[in-house]
Amino acid sequence: MNIQLGHEALVHSKKQLASGTYLHNAWYVAAWSQDIAPGKLLGITILKEPVVIYRMADGKLAALEDRCAHRFAPLSMGAIVGGDKIQCPYHGLEYDTSGMCTLNPHGNKHIPPRARVRSYPVTEKHKAIWIWMGDKPADHSKIPDFGVMDNQPELHTTKLDKIMVKANYELVIDNLLDLSHTSYLHAGILGNQDTVESEINVDQDGEDIVVSRYARAGEPPGMNKLMWPDVPSKVDKFTRIRWMAPSTLRLVTGVCRPGETPEQGSGYHAIHLLTPENDGSTHYWFTAVRFGVFSKGDELNRQIQEKVAATRRFAFEEQDAPVIEAQQRIIDNSQTAVDPLILAIDVGPVRYKQVLKRLIAAEQAP
Ligand code: FES
Ligand SMILES: [Fe+2]
Known part of the structure; x- marks a missing residue:
């Protein structure tokens, strides 16, 4: 289903910024499995x-x-x-x-x-530990699907990493569901001016929200050059990010020769696992799993593995988090109602908030 938002929905969405309410009957990540030793x-x-x-x-x-x-x-x-x-x-x-x-x-x-x-x-799946925070019986079928993490060559998965973001988790989801920011905040690394002009599609798949961006015949961003050493000078760049309630996201992104399909290209599945610590702080676990690996040899692939992990941590910790945390401070200190301007790039964030709000309302209904 392709989504068009009416005026009503956009106006409604403006009241839903960083609401600070939670869905309890759901699975949240509590750690990477490897982080809890006997x-x-x-x-x-x-x-x-x-x-x-x-x-x-x-x-x-x-x-x-x-x-x-x-x-x-x-x-x-x-x-x-x-x-x-x-x-x-x-x-x-x-x-x-x-x-x-x-x-x-x-x-x-x-x-x-x-x-x-x-x-x-509490249970383990996809290399993570998941905890059910609600009073209703835990539903194991609701663990978000991160099957792309399973049974991968060790060299193709980057460090299982984590940072804290001093902001409400909805601001972090907003960041991830609108990847137009990669052309500015992560210019040169994850995006560039050639990826500003993208075809954007937003779909709802069950309760998941999926945002796709496709930029044609542009210069590959630095991350893609790093992963594909002899990448062509002009490529199509694709990103497709899926939000799964309440707060995890799975992105497939990469580049391919102009006109070829993403399956013929090279890139990675980006895993983003968010768990609210409280209204103003978010646990943020992340890793990446490569696909279309054209680089040859364990030594080279180990170097790429380390550089990809370091680059992504830098992007999230040094580029995303400072802006998101500053947004939170401005919202907290605002003397007037917070009423964001809604642009074409905001359809994904608006849609997931509608789904999340509906799920929370259903849970809280008497
Ligand atoms: S036994 Fe736990 S606080 Fe006293
Ligand atoms: Fe970012």
């Missing part, structure tokens, strides 16, 4: 809730509220005991993976009924 307690705040995640003796994951029922010490500062339980660091209460207190070492050792913390469904 014996480690990972404390992280997700949707303003403190959570501790760890591996049980069999390697499977458990996730609990990271706040002891006694005096609110973070359990993530404690220790794993007896294989599967957490001991609070402060006065030694122990909790099992369901969140029930199973040991009170004090007094007559009675365990009051209130001695419990919340537990969360």
